[in-house]
Amino acid sequence: MLSMLAAALAALALSFGPATDAQAAKRGGTLRIAMEGEAPDLDAVKIGFPLKVYRETLGSGLTIVNENFEIVGDLAKSWEVSEDGRVITFTLHPGGTYHDGTPLDAASVKWNLDLITGETVPKWLQELRKKNPKAPSGNSFASYLNHIEKVAVVDKYTVRVHQKDIGKAQTLDVLGSVFSRLVLVSPKAYDTDIEKFRRHPVLSGPFKFVEWKRNQHLFAERHTGYFDKSLPHVDRIEFYFIPDANQRVNALIAGQIDVVNNLPLPLYETAKKAPGVKVYMGRATNNYAFPYNLQLPQWKDVRVRKAISCYGVERAQIVKTALRGLGQPWNSFSPPGANDALDLTSLCPYDPDKAKKLLAEAGYGPGKPFKFAMTINNSDPAHIEVAQALKSQFAKIGAEMDIRVVDYATWNRAFVAQRKLEITLQNTLSSLNVNSNSHVVYTKSKLDYYNVKDPKLDALIEGWRSTIDPRKQLEASHRIQRYMAEMAYYPVIAAFPFIQATRADVQGFKYLGKLVNDFRGVWLDK
Amino acid sequence: MRAYVIRRLLLLIPTLLGITMVVFLAIQSIPGDPIEAYLGQFYEEELAASLRKQYGLDKPIYVQYVLWLGRLARGDWGKEVLSGLPVLDQIRERLPVSLELIFGAMIVALLVAIPAGITSAVRPYTASDYTATTGAMVGISVPEFFGGILLVLLFSLGLGILPVQGFKPWSQGAGDHLAHMVLPVLTLGLTRGALLTRMVRGCMLEVVGQDYVKTARAKGASEFLVISKHALKNAMIPVITVLGLQVGFLVGGSIVVETIFSVPGLGQYGINAISSRDYPAVMGFILVSSLTFVMANLMVDLAYAFLDPRIRYED
Numbered sequence: 001m002l003s004m005l006a007a008a009l010a011a012l013a014l015s016f017g018p019a020t021d022a023q024a025a026k027r028g029g030t031l032r033i034a035m036e037g038e039a040p041d042l043d044a045v046k047i048g049f050p051l052k053v054y055r056e057t058l059g060s061g062l063t064i065v066n067e068n069f070e071i072v073g074d075l076a077k078s079w080e081v082s083e084d085g086r087v088i089t090f091t092l093h094p095g096g097t098y099h100d101g102t103p104l105d106a107a108s109v110k111w112n113l114d115l116i117t118g119e120t121v122p123k124w125l126q127e128l129r130k131k132n133p134k135a136p137s138g139n140s141f142a143s144y145l146n147h148i149e150k151v152a153v154v155d156k157y158t159v160r161v162h163q164k165d166i167g168k169a170q171t172l173d174v175l176g177s178v179f180s181r182l183v184l185v186s187p188k189a190y191d192t193d194i195e196k197f198r199r200h201p202v203l204s205g206p207f208k209f210v211e212w213k214r215n216q217h218l219f220a221e222r223h224t225g226y227f228d229k230s231l232p233h234v235d236r237i238e239f240y241f242i243p244d245a246n247q248r249v250n251a252l253i254a255g256q257i258d259v260v261n262n263l264p265l266p267l268y269e270t271a272k273k274a275p276g277v278k279v280y281m282g283r284a285t286n287n288y289a290f291p292y293n294l295q296l297p298q299w300k301d302v303r304v305r306k307a308i309s310c311y312g313v314e315r316a317q318i319v320k321t322a323l324r325g326l327g328q329p330w331n332s333f334s335p336p337g338a339n340d341a342l343d344l345t346s347l348c349p350y351d352p353d354k355a356k357k358l359l360a361e362a363g364y365g366p367g368k369p370f371k372f373a374m375t376i377n378n379s380d381p382a383h384i385e386v387a388q389a390l391k392s393q394f395a396k397i398g399a400e401m402d403i404r405v406v407d408y409a410t411w412n413r414a415f416v417a418q419r420k421l422e423i424t425l426q427n428t429l430s431s432l433n434v435n436s437n438s439h440v441v442y443t444k445s446k447l448d449y450y451n452v453k454d455p456k457l458d459a460l461i462e463g464w465r466s467t468i469d470p471r472k473q474l475e476a477s478h479r480i481q482r483y484m485a486e487m488a489y490y491p492v493i494a495a496f497p498f499i500q501a502t503r504a505d506v507q508g509f510k511y512l513g514k515l516v517n518d519f520r521g522v523w524l525d526k
Numbered sequence: 527m528r529a530y531v532i533r534r535l536l537l538l539i540p541t542l543l544g545i546t547m548v549v550f551l552a553i554q555s556i557p558g559d560p561i562e563a564y565l566g567q568f569y570e571e572e573l574a575a576s577l578r579k580q581y582g583l584d585k586p587i588y589v590q591y592v593l594w595l596g597r598l599a600r601g602d603w604g605k606e607v608l609s610g611l612p613v614l615d616q617i618r619e620r621l622p623v624s625l626e627l628i629f630g631a632m633i634v635a636l637l638v639a640i641p642a643g644i645t646s647a648v649r650p651y652t653a654s655d656y657t658a659t660t661g662a663m664v665g666i667s668v669p670e671f672f673g674g675i676l677l678v679l680l681f682s683l684g685l686g687i688l689p690v691q692g693f694k695p696w697s698q699g700a701g702d703h704l705a706h707m708v709l710p711v712l713t714l715g716l717t718r719g720a721l722l723t724r725m726v727r728g729c730m731l732e733v734v735g736q737d738y739v740k741t742a743r744a745k746g747a748s749e750f751l752v753i754s755k756h757a758l759k760n761a762m763i764p765v766i767t768v769l770g771l772q773v774g775f776l777v778g779g780s781i782v783v784e785t786i787f788s789v790p791g792l793g794q795y796g797i798n799a800i801s802s803r804d805y806p807a808v809m810g811f812i813l814v815s816s817l818t819f820v821m822a823n824l825m826v827d828l829a830y831a832f833l834d835p836r837i838r839y840e841d
Contacts, residue, residue, distance in 0.1 A: 040609045040802070132580060134573045195610060214609075214616070215790040215798065216693060242691055242788045246675060251690040254682050407801045413562050 025508060025523040030236040032257040033519075034248040038215065038241045041198035045116065047140035047180040049429070049514075053261060056517040057237060058099075058220055059183025059203035062090055062109070063176035065516045069283070069339060069432055071176040075104065075184070075204070075227065085168045085468035092157040096227030098186035099208040104227065106159040110151045111187040113161065116141045117148050124194040141182055143445050144174040147465075166462045169473065170435055177432055177515045206232040206520045215241055233508065233523035245381075249501070252277055258506050258524070261517075263499040265324050265382055271501045278502050280511040283337025284328060284495040285430035290374070290390065291440075291491060292423040295451040299422075302488055303358040304370065309491030310348035312355035312397045313390065319494045322385035327496030332481045333438075335495040337513065338431045340477040344485045355397040366398065373402040374423045377411035383425050386493065416449045430498060430514035434477040435464050441489060452489050527831060534827050538820065545816045546598065550591050553809050594809075604806030606799075613810040616795060621814060623693070624791035627710055627783065628776045628818075632769065634715025635722050639765075642719075643726025644753060647734060658723060665720020670779050674713040674786045681709060691788045710787040714779050718772050725768050729761035736760075763833055770826030774819045 039051035044059055064074040073079070076090040096104035114120035116139060121129075128135040147167025152160045163171060175182050189202035201209055206228075207220035218239040222232055240257060242248045245264045251257045253274045263271055263279070272279045290309070292299045299305060315329030330336060331345040364370040374390070376383040384405065391401045401423075406414070415421045431437055439445040441452045442461050460483060464476040484490045498514040508521040561574045561583065578584045582593060597604065603614040646658040668676075681688040688709055694702040733739060734757050742756045743749075781793035788794075792814060799807035 040606075132576050134576050136573065198610070213790070214611075215794055216788070240692060240788070243794075244691075244786050244788075247678070247691045247786060247788070250678055250683060251692075254686065254690045256690050256692070407803075410803070417562060 025233045025521070026525065027233050027523070028235050029524040029526060030238055031234045031259065031506070031519060031522055031524065032238045032240060033259040033261055034242045034251055034257045035239050035261055036241075036245070036248070037243055038212075038218065038239075042201040042209075042212065043138055043194070043198045044183050044185050044201055044203055045137075045139045045141060050261075052180045053517045054218060054239065055183050055201070055203070056181055056205075057239075057519055058201060058205045058207050058209055059181075059185075060096075060205040060226075061175050061181050061183045062092075063172055064181065064518060065177040065432065065512060067510055067512065069285075069337075069512075069515065071172045074176075075109075079172075081468060084165075086163050086165060087160060088163070088171060089154065089158060089160045092159070093227040094157050096204060097225035098184070098189070098202055098204045099223055099225070100186050100189055100202045101225065102186050102188050104184070104204050104225075105156050106153040107156075108187055109159045109184065110153050112182075112184045113145070113148060113151045113159075115139065115185075115190070116145050116182070117151075118142065119151075122191045122194070124192060140180070141174070143439060143447055144170065145182070147171075165466050167465050169465050169468050173432055173435065181516055207237050210236075217241065228520075231520040233521065234519070237519060249274070252501055252503065255503060258503045259509070260501045262514075263501050264380070265326050265496070265499070268324060268326060268499055276504045278504050278506070278509075280500045280502070280509065281326070281497045282511045282513060284330075284497045285335050285337035285432075285513040285515065286496055286498060287330065287333075287335045287428045287431070287492045288323070288327065288386070288494045288496060289426045289428055289490065289492045290386075290423060291426055291450050292372075293419060293421060293451050294489065295419070295453065296422060298370070298372065301362050303362040304364075305488035305491070307355040307358035307362070307397060308370075308394065308399060309488050310355075311351040311358070312394055312399065313348070313491075313493060314350040314393055315345070315348075315493050316350075317393075318386055318389045322382055322389050323494055323496060326499075327494035330492055330495035331485060332492070333484050333490050334434045334477065334481055335428075335431055337495065337497065338433050338436070340433045340474055342478050342481045344481060347485055352397050359398060364398065370399040371401075372399070372422050373404055374425070375404045375406060375411065375414065375421045376425045377408045378405050379408045380427060386425055390493075416447070419449050419451055432515060433473075434480050435461070438464075438480075441484070450489070454487070454489070457483060457487075457489070530831055531828065534824060538824065541820055542817070545820070546595060546813065547591070549809055549812045549816065550594060551587075552812070553805055554587055554590075556803075556805075598813075603810050606807045607804045613806050616807070617792065617810050617814055620790060620792045620795050623789060624777075624780050624784070624793060625818075626707065627714060627780055627789060627791055628773065630707060630711035631715035631718060631776055631779075632772070634711055635719035635772070636769075638716065638719030639722030639726050640758075642723045644730055644758065646723070646727040647730030648749075648753060650731065655727075659727070662720040662723040662727075665716055666724075668717065670713055670717055670782045671786055673717060674709065674783060677709050677713055691786070693787075693789050706787075707789075710783045710789050713786070714776060714783045717779065718776060721772070722765060722768065725765050726761065729764050730757060733757045733761040759833060763830065766826055766829050766833070770823050773822035777815045777818055 035050055035053065037050055039048065039054060042051070042054055044055045060075050062074060062076040063071050066072045075092055075096065077093045079088055079090045081088050092104070092106060092109065098104055102108065111120055115122065125135065125137055147164040148161055149164055150162040154160050161171065184204050186202040190197050199212060206223055206226045208223040210219040210221050212218045219236065221236045242251060245267055248260045249267050249271050252260050252271070255276070268279065271277055292305070294300065319325060319327045319329055328336060329345050331348045332342050334341045336343065359365070359370055374387055376387050387403045391403060394401045415424055428437055438461050439447045440450045441457060442448055443453050443458050460476065460480045464473055464480060467473050467476065500511065502509050505525045506522060507525050508523050510518050510521060512518060561577050582590060601614060603612065605612055606616070642658040642661070646655040649655055678690055682690040689706050692706055694706050696703050739752060739757050742752045777793070780791060781797050783789065784791045784794040785797060792811060795807065796811035796815070799811055
């Protein structure tokens with residue numbers, strides 16, 4: 001009897017717990033979001049931005065990140081991690097379905113995780129591989145979850161994940177946010193007709209796909225089969241693709257849209273001063289880096305790297321001018337907004353004389369200046385300003401830098417796929433911790449496009465990925481950051497926050513940086 | 527007249543073949559590999575080679591051209607590399623939007639240019655002439671992206687009577703559709719109107735001094751009749767030539783305007799295709815843009831025959 005009473009009280013507490021906001025929240029209405037662009041398709045197992053925004057709005061995963069940047073449950077009501085960290089047992093919320101009505105249960109979760117690890121090969125890919133055995137799956141999560149050894153269904157709503165030692169520490173992060181949160185796809189819909197799925201995704205999140213009109217909009221409506229019946233508050237979400245940044249802000253000011261998902265730095269002041277507009281800017285979880293190609297001979301000399309990335313850069317001046325004072329000078333792999341940030345900026349004071357001396361020691365000087373070309377993409381207006389500032393600063397230490405501007409696709413191919421850029425500028429994705437973006441320097445990752453190739457660094461990263469003890473993880477993180485700074489592997493100028501803006505009548509908006517998109521709790525006070 | 531039209535239509539065939547050849551060779555000469563763009567981070571040499579074979583990209587260029595031309599003739603314009611959607615479907619959907627924008631802009635341009643140019647020419651060096659010529663100079667000098675933003679500031683943010691951006695199809699109501707098209711059409715049309723104003727003024731100035739205009743006046747025809755029937759028709763021949771050429775600029779201008787106002791037309795399609803190195807889409811875009819230009823010039827040639835009897839009687 002007592003246990004029944006306790007259970008009833010617990011249920012009552014649960015139903016009132018999240019309702020503090022929900023009580024005030026008005027249900028209904030349409031949330032209109034301005035986006036800078038659309039994705040080529042809506043395949044939910046692919047990564048990339050802005051695809052991430054659509055898949056995370058329409059999808060749901062086992063875990064998610066909250067406003068304190070902690071991993072919390074989404075479809076998983078709870079989870080238990082074995083003492084050695086190698087087994088995670090997830091208990092799912094019952095009663096949820098995918099958008100096509102397929103029950104959201106342990107079997108479907110196993111199917112999804114097996115799809116990522118390659119244990120399950122969907123029918124469409126089997127057919128494709130009959131013609132071309134090397135046909136790519138397009139699955140981008142394998143690099144992050146390839147440490148999963150086996151997934152077992154315990155009962156209808158319990159699923160157990162067995163993992164290798166190296167990698168076990170990153171599973172919850174990858175499922176919750178890192179790089180691109182893994183959302184579950186309907187096995188029934190994904191298995192057979194991938195072309196249809198890529199245009200009409202069938203996921204399990206709070207909003208169900210309605211319509212995607214290329215270059216115009218993407219509409220979604222409340223999914224009545226979402227496991228949490230109190231969410232979402234709005235009936236409908238409409239994404240409008242507005243490539244011109246000024247027009248996104250104008251549309252917000254005019255009340256034509258409710259949210260600008262990504263507000264470029266130069267428009268921050270305009271949005272802030274506009275009546276009826278709220279601007280959200282939180283922890284600086286993004287780094288503004290200028291990575292060089294460490295496999296090119298000229299960058300193999302640590303003295304050159306330190307001259308260019310450490311003492312030759314006046315970070316504060318670039319932050320003040322090109323970044324409109326909205327960032328902070330920074331010199332660590334984990335940005336200051338990450339949970340394990342370690343401020344190493346003081347190790348690299350602006351010291352042109354020291355930079356010149358290091359270049360001279362490496363064999364460069366007035367008769368033989370250090371010359372290189374920075375290739376940037378034209379997607380962000382700040383890039384050219386930052387590149388020009390760097391060029392003039394490098395000139396003061398006797399280094400000559402050319403600037404080349406290319407379109408984003410060319411840049412991405414040359415930087416990520418071909419790895420042939422000498423040096424570039426990059427706005428990194430938001431980081432929860434040092435491991436979030438470690439794939440760019442970890443040799444065993446297919447995405448180690450910083451080309452570091454240092455076994456010692458690999459071992460340090462594996463050290464982080466192999467421990468679930470928070471204290472040891474923090475120590476491992478700091479070792480990684482110190483080592484990278486010491487070797488000048490990661491040239492960074494500043495850290496800055498992701499900026500978003502909404503109309504003042506948009507309530508319950510969660511600022512989560514660029515980590516996660518969660519519009520479940522948003523409601524309209526109209 | 528019929529022989530003239532037939533001859534002009536026959537001339538289209540080599541012109542179109544030439545266009546396809548130039549488009550094909552231009553795309554081939556762009557640095558970069560579409561397979562690399564497609565594979566991105568998953569690029570592997572072996573995989574890329576098998577995909578090149580699958581898409582016929584391993585064949586010699588002339589073979590690729592002939593194959594492409596054959597497919598083009600059969601209505602197979604290829605699929606977008608990134609999305610896999612048929613290019614022709616996308617063009618069919620977007621072309622009417624761009625044509626509406628271009629046609630609307632031409633009407634705006636003519637509505638501005640003809641009255642302003644005539645007023646300016648018949649009352650030269652007066653306040654109305656100075657107003658028209660100054661307005662035209664400003665219109666020519668302001669680039670579309672800036673003009674568009676000024677119109678948004680005035681009509682959307684200032685007066686709040688027109689939407690900032692976006693597009694609504696006719697099916698969602700004519701009022702809503704037209705409200706969304708006003709600013710893009712004005713942005714594109716006013717610049718062209720400014721240029722044509724100067725053209726109309728210049729041509730009219732030349733014509734109003736001609737003997738036949740003086741004769742018409744001497745015969746007691748009203749000023750309205752003199753200007754509209756005798757002067758304007760003759761002054762319009764060079765104006766129409768320029769108008770035909772302006773179609774090319776309107777296609778180019780529509781890229782900017784469609785991007786600013788998020789109008790899902792061909793210009794926006796083209797710029798997205800170019801920036802993502804989607805070659806089949808780029809080829810489709812350039813081909814249709816070129817065809818639009820060629821067709822506009824054909825219409826201009828046919829209009830000559832209507833306006834100037836000497837042309838049709840030559841045959």
